[in-house]
Amino acid sequence: MTGGISKRIYRIQFALLSPEEIRKMSQVKVITADTYDDDGYPIERGLMDLHMGVIEPGLKCATCGGKVDECPGHFGNIELAMPVVHVGFIKEIKTLLDSTCKSCGRIKLTEDEVKSYSEKFSQYSFSSSDPEIIGLMSKKVTDEASTRMVCPHCGAQQIKIILDKPTTFREEGIKVTPKEIRERLERIPDDDLQFFGLNHEVARPEWMVLTVLPVPPINVRPSITLETGERSEDDLTHKLVDIIRISQRLRESRDNGSPQLIIEDLWDLLQFHVTTYFDNQTAGIPPARHRSGRALKTLVQRLKGKEGRFRSNLSGKRVNFSARTVISPEPFLSINEVGVPEKAARELTVPVTVNIFNIDHVREVVARGPEPRDEFGKYLAGVNYIIRPDGRRIKLTAQNAEENAKRVEPGWIVERQLTEGDIVLFNRQPSLHRMSMMGHTVRILSGQTFRFNLAVCTPYNADFDGDEMNLHIVQKEEARAEARIIMKVQEQIMSPRFGGPIIGGIHDHITAMFLLTHGNPLFPEAQTVHMLSYLKLNRMPPVEVVGGKKFYRGRDIFSLILPEGLNLKFPSKLCSSAKEKCDFEIEPIDKDVYIINGKMTHGTIDEAAVGSFSGEIIDKIFRKYGSEEAAQFIDRMTRLGVAFISGRGFSTGINDYDIPESAIARIEEISQQAIDRTDKLVETYRAGQLQPAPGRSVEDTLEIEILSTTGSVRDESGKIASAFLGLSNPSVIMARSGARAKMLNISEVAGMVGQQSVRGGRLNRGYYGRTLPHFKTEDIGAMARGFVKSSYKEGLNPLEYFMHSIGGREGLVDIAVRTSRSGYMQRRLINAFEDLKVDDSLRVQDTVGAVIQFKYGEDGVDPTRSDKGETVDVDYLAFDLENEEVQ
Amino acid sequence: MKKVGKFNVLQHELVAEHHVVPKKDEDKVLSEIGIARDLLPKISRSDPAIKALEEIHGPLESGTIIKIIRKSPTMGYSVYYRAISSEVFK
């Protein structure tokens, strides 16, 4: 940015454009609907007249003499044959017509009322008072005036005006022409306009009925030349062509005395074109279309909505030095890293200012040219552009590289390609929290995708079913420092949402840790060494010799990645519901995970220990040792997990859900019992003998009873099924360790799917008195209301399948509705909060300096550093101290 | 002043304590928190708590500082100040 501020906006006034003003600012009166002549030269007094600016290089503006980039563009004007109303002011015109006399034009208030209201209005000024207050007062007055059916001034009888949307006014069914409307508005005296909130000096109401139309500068509606040489005009130009054509025909018809009917038709057509020129989505009229059938994008469409000028171009701009591609996983990267494809790295650059300290190195890099590789063919960062102190950019090529390397001097800027270790910002939309954009260090990889450690999926909410992400290269030293110090992934491990780790193991990481530590199994030396070869460690766990062979314990292997001095005791997820002894552990003490001085002695590592959202170990390492150590733990834990589980193998299939015939028969039996019980309940209800629960109707009571019957039979079947599915079952391992799915899902596969519901109740809609024509009307038995007694494994019958789809649909609709609604809520929140800041004294203020909170959050606690919302976990501190003393 | 029912909102469990800062103490409070009066958060004069305070203190002019003491799970309590606005919030 160069140059100072040349002009400062002092104030903005909103007003109506008067016809005179439109003519005054116009540089040309456009009279021809054509654009270019056969030679491609703009037709004089046509829509592309050179007085309105230039878009073609070589031509000069006929108004200011400027060339393409110099001329700002100038307005023209179209004289409309007959007046038409401006759609944007329909509401105002309606109020004006409603509350003024049709013959004398005065506001329909008595002299006394005019006097008293005038006094009230004179307390406010248009330039300094709150427009909302004036608006409210005006509403009250005009409402009162519009109910008068006789004019208090001239005594004329009034006729109610009805607005036939969008732009036609009628009096007792007879159309009031825009010309007549304009005449009536003209009659309203200046003094009465204050009651409508209009400042008569800058906004006469008759200006809301257009007689002249401004033609926007060509710069606003440039024509484009297609590859075929064909010219394609902007939508606005198309619309203006229509307006001029119809206006001309209307003028001719009127002048040579055509029948009134034809004139009226043309007039309506002109009104249509002018209306759609402003807003092509006006309710009540069909949108004007392009020859291809596409609706035209006119003035309102340019500004409105997500793709409009405001949200798309002013609040959201596109940036340079960024890349976007598909993402894929890479377990061998640290959580702090991101894998960037070579192709992207060659395009993305970091500006390096040359100085006396780095000049030798810079010259070396410049000399490499734009596509260097080392002797093994590995990527090396090159240089794309060199910027001289005068701002000139030199494109570096293999040919000029050597020569340019010599020319580089301190003060020059060299745009160096991305290299390993550069800090970049990585982002996935929707960016719902601050962890949606984090700082990563670059690793250059072959391939076409961005890659990262799976532990970072959670904060980005990313998966690899085709998700794409954006990468931004930070361009300034200060920004790079901030990115490294506060945005780097390891600094974002703790979530400000709940004061716990949001980055941690997922899926197989958790399964692997579970298998590694549950029951503290023995692993042969070869397997152990292979696993540990994935980690950069220089120690081995303690050996245990069994039958002359070396073995290692799972918990000891896990302990290798724990920092020294860590003391921790917490219940594992596996045993979270256990009281004294856990059913899944042999020893009662294994209910809790014990880590003393960095050595894990008891329990099972699962979601509660290393998972994202809950990982107790990650949480405590972060608090005690800081972000660096926490990141290292996650790196090692995920690597160890991958190393272990890819060696051992882990998979599940349909036969993992096999349960004995007897169990299937038992489930069948209890589901039949539930159906019978439902029938019995219905019978009791039909006989009028069902006792209503307190505060409920009989119908409600029946539904609740049935729901609890079908609910409990599903639980029961789940219990029966899971009795045969122990901790050796892969699905059960995943569910119990918290890696994926819940026990409920397993019982749906092996046992029974159960009652389907919509909005918490049994299915009941569809046909008259029944969900499907397969049932009798008024059948409210189990099957007719969406009870699914089959399991996923055995398969659903067509009726059950249908019921299940209804239940499933609710979830999908819910998500669709929720995301759009919460998205808009989020937008409003962000807009309200974006300029609040917290100062050193923890005071929250807006840009004006008005206080929002005297102390951030009223307690000054940073939720990120809080312990799950609490300030300090005293019990843990005591436990930690106790164990430190023992050592 | 007409009594609007017997119920006093300030006595409700979920309503924070509202106190009128006496005129003579206002400057002291403002200098303590180091802020100009017009930068204080506002409270609508139609706020039920203000109406309840007016029952006790009589009409309160706009600009009067109200000290609000809220319960806080982390701090025990937290203190907040608002100035009565000249406007009625919608």
Ligand SMILES: [Mg+2]
């Ligand atoms: Mg996806």
Ligand SMILES: [Zn+2]
């Ligand atoms: Zn010009």
Ligand SMILES: [Zn+2]
């Ligand atoms: Zn009249």
